[in-house]
Amino acid sequence: MNLGLPPMHRPRSLERELATGANPYLPARARVMRIQELVADARLFELRFSDPELARSFTWRPGQFVELSVVGVGEGPFSLPSSPTRSGVVQLAIRRAGVLTNFLFDHLREGDEVGLRGPLGHGFPVERFVDQDVLLVAGGLGMVPVRGLLQYLIDLREHFGRVILLYGSRSPEQVLFRDELETYGRRRDAEILLTVDSTNGRPWEGRVGVVTELVDDIELDVARTVAAACGPPVLYRFLLKRLAALGFGKNRIYLSLERRMECGVGKCGHCAVGYTFTCLHGPVFSYWDAINLPELIDQ
Amino acid sequence: MQTLRMKPDLMAEFLEALAAWGRVWAPVEREDGLFSLAVIDGDVTRARPDALRTAVPFKKLLLKPRFTMLQSAAGGTPVESADNDAGAQVLFGAHACDIHALKILDLLFLADYPDPYYRRNRERLVVVGYGCWPDDRCFCDSLNTSTADDGFDLFLTPIEDGIQVVVGSSVGDDIVRANRHLFEPATRRDARHYLERLSTRKEAFKLKLDVTALPFVLELKKDDPVWDELGRKCLCCGSCSMVCPTCSCFNVADEVTADSGAARVRTWDSCLFRDYATVAGGHSFRGDRGDRVRNRYYHKQEAFVREFGMPSCVGCGRCIDNCPTGIHVVEVFQHVRGTG
Numbered sequence: 026m027n028l029g030l031p032p033m034h035r036p037r038s039l040e041r042e043l044a045t046g047a048n049p050y051l052p053a054r055a056r057v058m059r060i061q062e063l064v065a066d067a068r069l070f071e072l073r074f075s076d077p078e079l080a081r082s083f084t085w086r087p088g089q090f091v092e093l094s095v096v097g098v099g100e101g102p103f104s105l106p107s108s109p110t111r112s113g114v115v116q117l118a119i120r121r122a123g124v125l126t127n128f129l130f131d132h133l134r135e136g137d138e139v140g141l142r143g144p145l146g147h148g149f150p151v152e153r154f155v156d157q158d159v160l161l162v163a164g165g166l167g168m169v170p171v172r173g174l175l176q177y178l179i180d181l182r183e184h185f186g187r188v189i190l191l192y193g194s195r196s197p198e199q200v201l202f203r204d205e206l207e208t209y210g211r212r213r214d215a216e217i218l219l220t221v222d223s224t225n226g227r228p229w230e231g232r233v234g235v236v237t238e239l240v241d242d243i244e245l246d247v248a249r250t251v252a253a254a255c256g257p258p259v260l261y262r263f264l265l266k267r268l269a270a271l272g273f274g275k276n277r278i279y280l281s282l283e284r285r286m287e288c289g290v291g292k293c294g295h296c297a298v299g300y301t302f303t304c305l306h307g308p309v310f311s312y313w314d315a316i317n318l319p320e321l322i323d324q
Numbered sequence: 325m326q327t328l329r330m331k332p333d334l335m336a337e338f339l340e341a342l343a344a345w346g347r348v349w350a351p352v353e354r355e356d357g358l359f360s361l362a363v364i365d366g367d368v369t370r371a372r373p374d375a376l377r378t379a380v381p382f383k384k385l386l387l388k389p390r391f392t393m394l395q396s397a398a399g400g401t402p403v404e405s406a407d408n409d410a411g412a413q414v415l416f417g418a419h420a421c422d423i424h425a426l427k428i429l430d431l432l433f434l435a436d437y438p439d440p441y442y443r444r445n446r447e448r449l450v451v452v453g454y455g456c457w458p459d460d461r462c463f464c465d466s467l468n469t470s471t472a473d474d475g476f477d478l479f480l481t482p483i484e485d486g487i488q489v490v491v492g493s494s495v496g497d498d499i500v501r502a503n504r505h506l507f508e509p510a511t512r513r514d515a516r517h518y519l520e521r522l523s524t525r526k527e528a529f530k531l532k533l534d535v536t537a538l539p540f541v542l543e544l545k546k547d548d549p550v551w552d553e554l555g556r557k558c559l560c561c562g563s564c565s566m567v568c569p570t571c572s573c574f575n576v577a578d579e580v581t582a583d584s585g586a587a588r589v590r591t592w593d594s595c596l597f598r599d600y601a602t603v604a605g606g607h608s609f610r611g612d613r614g615d616r617v618r619n620r621y622y623h624k625q626e627a628f629v630r631e632f633g634m635p636s637c638v639g640c641g642r643c644i645d646n647c648p649t650g651i652h653v654v655e656v657f658q659h660v661r662g663t664g
Contacts, residue, residue: 037435037631049437050393050576050588051404096394096402097586099578140402284609285601287576290437294573294593295600299619299627300636305436 030086036305044083045142049290052094052140064199066121071114084109086148087174088281088309092289094140099125102286106169108176118169145289146308149174157251158186164193164236164256168201170281171255179214188215193236196225237263247272255281275313282308326491328507329514339368341503345450346412351375373417373454377642381569382415386445390591398584408441414450421638423476424469425569428636455481458529461641466533469638483517533654542626545660555614557649562594564643570636595620
């Protein structure tokens with residue numbers, strides 16, 4: 026079955042080039058089409074490659090990431106928050122956190138050009154999700170890569186079973202893509218369960234509590250369910266135990282992990298754990314692979 | 325492969341002939357007992373191929389300690405910089421361990437998305453090896469890197485009243501054909517002398533590292549207090565990484581240049597540095613010194629073995645030479661195994 030995704034290569038095998046050019050460190054130019062406020066200190070940037078051929082052909086797997094560059098300021102890795110089924114523009118959901126992101130928030134205007142390299146890393150092995158129920162779990166900013174996967178599953182709805190999203194945020198005003206997610210829920214595209222740590226006095230119809238508790242609120246046919254999660258280390262600590270206790274095989278749970286990805290192509294070493302480069306071998310790992318790498322996840 | 329011989333008194337002429345293939349780098353004695361790789365244009369007699377180890381290995385010929393990767397004029401589009409391009413170079417006096425280290429760097433930099441800065445210098449590098457004799461800090465024999473079967477263009481080994489010359493590539497063959505008068509056919513006597521040298525040399529290795537099942541031993545010992553002890557002893561100065569022929573981590577930082585342009589600059593880095601694994605927001609995945617020391621040893625002797633079936637340490641002894649607090653890699657592994 027053709028799912029319209031670029032192939033996954035085994036690392037350290039095939040010599041290949043990034044879509045953005047033969048020099049993997051040289052970014053391709055992209056123009057900022059739109060900047061949209063998501064929540065306080067997080068914005069959605071819509072970019073379009075300046076080379077029309079690249080703008081048309083650029084595609085990716087949900088879970089892959091790009092490096093965004095402003096030479097003279099810096100470069101940083103950002104997950105792709107949208108589905109390749111909705112290509113043409115490249116979206117990035119970015120939180121203000123350091124020198125580069127301060128520049129993006131304070132100085133970047135619609136019409137300006139930045140650099141992009143990618144797509145980088147291994148995304149989710151979506152082929153293994155076909156005809157399965159898919160449980161998505163996101164915590165905080167972990168919603169960014171999970172949204173790309175969610176959109177993809179919804180756009181190719183007939184290939185997958187149930188699609189369930191459990192998403193936890195700190196408070197109602199921190200929920201990313203809230204309108205969009207509630208629309209998916211209303212249209213029954215997916216089962217959407219949102220929770221917040223505290224309502225902060227805001228109106229809120231979802232749950233209150235940590236996201237891992239939501240796992241107990243849904244009926245799952247574990248034998249035909251795969252799980253995909255992204256969130257802070259504390260989310261994995263509780264979630265993975267819970268899923269294992271429910272009977273999930275460790276190779277049917279996929280995690281998107283954060284590390285200091287700098288070059289993005291498995292050379293500079295900063296994201297390496299042993300000889301596994303989170304950027305090249307990941308950032309998506311099965312729980313089995315992650316558990317066998319010391320310190321990749323807290324256990 | 326082809327084996328020839330050369331008369332020892334022709335060495336200087338041979339070195340001068342190499343200049344036709346690029347700038348010739350060779351070990352030179354910088355001060356008493358301290359050797360560096362330097363360009364020997366003009367005075368080939370400075371070459372000391374018998375020197376065991378240069379302070380910094382050949383990797384500096386391929387990737388400079390600091391170079392500009394990208395540059396842009398004020399408000400302009402970034403373009404690739406030629407700052408690291410060294411042109412044609414000849415590395416003379418590479419030992420077997422260096423050649424194995426070069427092959428390990430190739431595995432990293434020429435696979436997947438090849439590194440164009442490395443590749444351009446690598447493709448124009450001519451490697452002329454030289455047979456060495458171990459001291460008490462060499463343990464390449466334990467790691468199967470004390471001899472090289474490939475990975476060089478020519479390999480010279482001193483034998484009785486001559487030098488054995490192995491031609492390992494088409495470029496090596498070009499050098500030989502352009503300088504026919506320097507070489508003669510190898511004799512049976514040469515072969516005998518070489519094999520005698522090989523077995524005497526094997527016995528000369530005093531330092532030995534037991535690598536039997538080492539990856540699994542390390543797996544069993546990953547929570548051992550030895551790593552905390554080492555973390556207290558290690559200053560995390562990064563000297564061992566800088567002198568290691570297979571350490572190749574780099575950091576990238578942006579700079580604004582004097583003419584208001586911008587540059588993206590790449591520098592050698594070390595996994596022992598505190599901020600090496602720090603991510604946006606300030607969380608470090610390896611904040612503890614002990615964790616960083618363990619990661620370095622596991623990278624070389626456990627994880628690399630799982631990926632490529634061999635360690636990424638070649639036993640050159642440079643880290644032993646250069647550790648300011650006397651951490652000795654072989655003793656570390658003896659201690660981990662519980663035999664030292």
